[in-house]
Amino acid sequence: MASKWRHLLAVLAIFGLFTAAACSSDDGGGVSGGYTIGLVTDTGKVDDKSFNQSAWEGAQNGAGNILGATASYIETEESKDYANNIQLFLDDGAKIIVTVGFGLGGATIEAAQANPDVLFIGVDQWQNEALPNLVGLMFPEANAGFMAGALAGMLTETNIVGAVLGTDLVPPVVFFKEGWENGARYTNPEVQTISTYHPGGLDVAFGDPEWGATTARQALDQGADIIFGAGGATGNGALIEVAGEAGALCVGVDQDQWFTVPEAHPCLVTSAMKLINIGVAHLIAEAYAGTMEGGNYFGEVGLAPFHDFDGVVTSEMRSTLEEVMAGLADGSINPMP
C-alpha cells in the first residue's frame, strides 16, 4: 500500500509548490478593526444588476464618506443562513449592518433586539413596531408608478396601456400598479388600462417569465401599445415579449432595466426606479452621525434615462413630467386617491 500512496504524495507536492507562494503572502483577512459596515444579501449576488447590487453600491458609498470605515458583504446561499450571516458581522464587531430584502425582515428584527448597540438598515422591510436601532428603507412605489404612467399616457397612440405585475400579495407591487394607472389617467383621461397580477403565490409570482410573456402578448393583442413590467423575472418576461412587437413600448421597474434586460432595448422607454443605493448611503450617514431614527424611512424614486427613446419623448412631455414630479413632491398630486 505504501508505494501506492507515494505516487499520490508526489502529485500533492506539485500542488504544494503552486499554493505555497500565496500562503505566505497574506494571512488574517476579514474586516476586523476600524468602523465596519456589513451587508447581508438576500439569496442573490451583489452583482445581480438589481436589488442587492444597488444596496451594495449604497453601502460602499456610505462607507466612503466615513473616515476609516470599510464595507464588506456576505452573499446568502440559502435562506436558512440569514441569521448566521448577520451573526458573522456581529461577532466581528460591525457597527452598521444592512440587510437586503423582504426575506431577511424577521432575522433582522431578532438581531436588532439582541444587539441594541448595533444599527440595522433593512431594505424593503416595513417595521410595524419601531425599534430604536432598526430602520426599514421603504420607497413610495406609487409615485414611481405614477411618473411612469404619466409618461405612458402621453406616449400611447391606441390609448390603451398595459401592466404585467407580480402578485398583489406584496404591497409595493400594488402601489406600482395603482400609481401607474392613475398617472396614465392624469395625462390622458381617455386612456384604458389592462393590468394583470400573477395569480400564483410569493414563491412563483416573481419567477415566471413565461406567464409574463403570455400576459404581455394578451395585452398587446387587446390593443395596448405600452406595457409596464413590474415583478422580477415575471416582469422581465413581459418586457422581452414586448421587445419583439414592432412599434410597441415597455417600461421597466426597480432599476434602470436598460442595463439589466438588454433584450428589451427595442422597446424600453424608461424604468420606474427605486433609488436604493442613495437611500442606503443616506441612512448610513445618519447612522454614523447618530441621527438615525428607528421605524421606517422613505427613499427616493425616479424615472430612468430614456436611452434610445430620447428623441421620442418630446420637450412638451418632459415639461409635463417635471410638473408631475413637482406635484408629487409637494403633495399636490396624490398618486393613489
Added chain:
Amino acid sequence: MSRSTLRSVAVPLAAVILGLLIGALLIVSQGASPVTAYSSLIQGGLGDGDALLRTLQKATPLIFGGLAVAFAFKAGLFNIGGQGQLLVGAVFAAAVGFGVDGLPTFIHLPAALIAGALAGAIWGGIAGALKATTGAHEVIVTIMLNFVAGNLTDWLSANPWKDNSGNNIVARTPLVEDSATIPTLGAVPVGFLLAVITAIGCWMILERSTYGFEVRSVGQNRNAAHYAGIKVGWTMASTMAVAGTLAALGGAVESLGVDGRFEAGVNVGLGFEGITIALLARANPLGVIPAALLVGLMEAGASRMQFKAGVAPELIDVIQALILFFVAAPMIVRWLLRMRQGDSEQLRLGAGWGNS
C-alpha cells in the same frame, strides 16, 4: 482497518484531497490565501458549539437524502425523486406538528415524523409501483413527481395550511407546537442522531436481512433474482417506498427540528444533494454519514470562508463537483494511486438504464 476497507475508502479519500487541492489553486487565482480560506471554512463548521451545530444540522437531511439514493441503488434503481419526497415529508410532518394540539411529546413528535414518512413512502412507492407494473422508468417518474410535489406543497402552504398570523404574506405553515419540535442536546441536534441510527439500520437491513439480500439480488441481476424465486416487482416497488420514506424523514426533520415550520422555497435543492452524497459514499449506507458530514461542514463554513478570506461561496460547489468528478471517474484516482483495475469495487449506477 482491513485491507478491503482501506481499498474502498481510498478512492473517495483521494478524490476529496484532490478536490481541495484544485480548490486551493482556484482560491490562489482569486488572489486569496487558501490557508486562510480553509482554516476559516473549518472554523465556521467546527470552531465552536454553534459551528458544530450548523454542520450537524446541514448534514442531517444530507444523510437521509443520501440513504434515499443509496438504498435504491442497491436494487439497481436510480431515485432522482429525493427532492419531491423530501418536500412531501416536510409539509405533512409540519401539518401534524402544528395542526394537532395537546398531545404529549412522546406521541406528538413520533406522529409528526410518521406522517412525513408515510407521505414519502407513498411518493416513492408510486414510482416503484409504476416501474414494477408498467415498466415506466423510475428516473422519469421520480423527476415528474418532483414537480408535482413542488406545486402541491406550494399550494398546501399557501392555501389550506397557510400561516395567517400577523401580516404574513409568505407561503408557509404556522410554527409547529413545542410538543412536536425535535430538540437539540447541546450542539447535537437529535435529528442528526436519528439520521445516524437510520443509516445503521439501513446497513443492517441491506447486509444482514433476507429482504436486503433480495434487494441486492434484484440490483445485481434481475433475471437471476426472478429465477431464484424473488418477487422482483414487489422488491422494486417496496425499495422505492423505503427510499421515499428515507428522503421524507430528512424533510420532516427540517420542518420539526430546524425551520420550525414548512415554508415554500426554503428546501429547494436539498433533496438533490442526496445524489452527491450517495455517489461520494459509493452507495454504502455507512459511508453516507462521513460523506454528509464533509459536505455539511463545507456548507456550514462557506459563509465564514467568504467573510474571512473573501472567497466566493460558489467555490464550495466547485469543490463538491470536483470531488464527485474524481469519485465518478475513478480511473484518474487509480492512476494516481497506482491501483490495479478492480482493486476498488466499481459502483454500478447503470443497472436501471435501458434494461427494464
